Amino acid sequence: MPTDHEHVLRAAVTLLLRRPASSMxxxxxxxxxxxxxxxxxxxxxxxxxxALGVEASARIARAIDTADLDAEDVPEALRGLVGQLMPCAEYLAFLYGESSLVGDPDLEQAWSAMDEQVAAVIRRGQENGSMRVDLTAQWVSEALFAFVAAAGWAVHEGRLAGRDAARSVTELLLGGAKRHG
Incomplete structure (x- = not known):
């Protein structure tokens, strides 16, 4: 019976988040x-x-592609995006923490494309008045990804309920980035 590649990658990413120096x-x-x-x-x-970097990038790209980023209501589009990203939060946290992947041209190109997709949504919100204009779209995008990674870690450690993670991320993000009155 062949070994499930996805299972091995999931086990590896989970362990390496807790103990980055884990042996093979x-x-x-x-x-x-x-x-x-x-x-x-x-x-x-x-x-x-x-392989973990490639898998992480692919999962995040699928989540972004699945989210309705063209929704007219930008805060709702971001809520949907976070909901799609939460299942791959461990992989996102891994990308943030794995320094040996820095400089990989394929991963950096994929990351830039994903980051730009999210920043474009935020810019659209800035243009229609639903998002603050004093924060750059690139920074808000980076914060969104960082919040998802942090929420994934908090869920993993039992400090945040999985069912509350997406709402917690979006409310924190939008409470700081959304333009008020």
Whole structure:
């Protein structure tokens, strides 16, 4: 029976968030497979880290593509986006914390494209008066991603209920970025 690649990546990202220096043996144990099986899938730690970066980028891109970013109501579009991003919050947190992925041209290009999609929505809100104009769209986009990653960590650690995470992120983000009266 073949090993489920997605299960191994999920186990690895969960463990590496808690203990970034975990060995391949520890990652294999967390995934419920042998070290030899893990090495057949990923010939070394750098290959595993790269695969996690690619998986994270793909999950985040799918979440962005699934969200209705063209919705006329920009705060509602952002609420929907956060709802789509929350299931991949661990992967987003991994991208934020894994310094060995910095400088990877493919990941940086993918990240720039995703970040620009979100910033475009925020700029649209700035233009229609629903979002503050004294904060750059790029900064609000970066904050949104950081809040999702932080909420994912808080859920993982039991400090925030999973069912409250998306609302907590959007209310904090919009309470600070949304233009009031």
């Amino acid at each position: 043996d520890e990652i294999a144990r967390a995934a419920g497979i042998s070290r030899a099986t893990l090495h057949r899938m990923f010939p070394g730690r750098p290959a595993l880290i790269t």
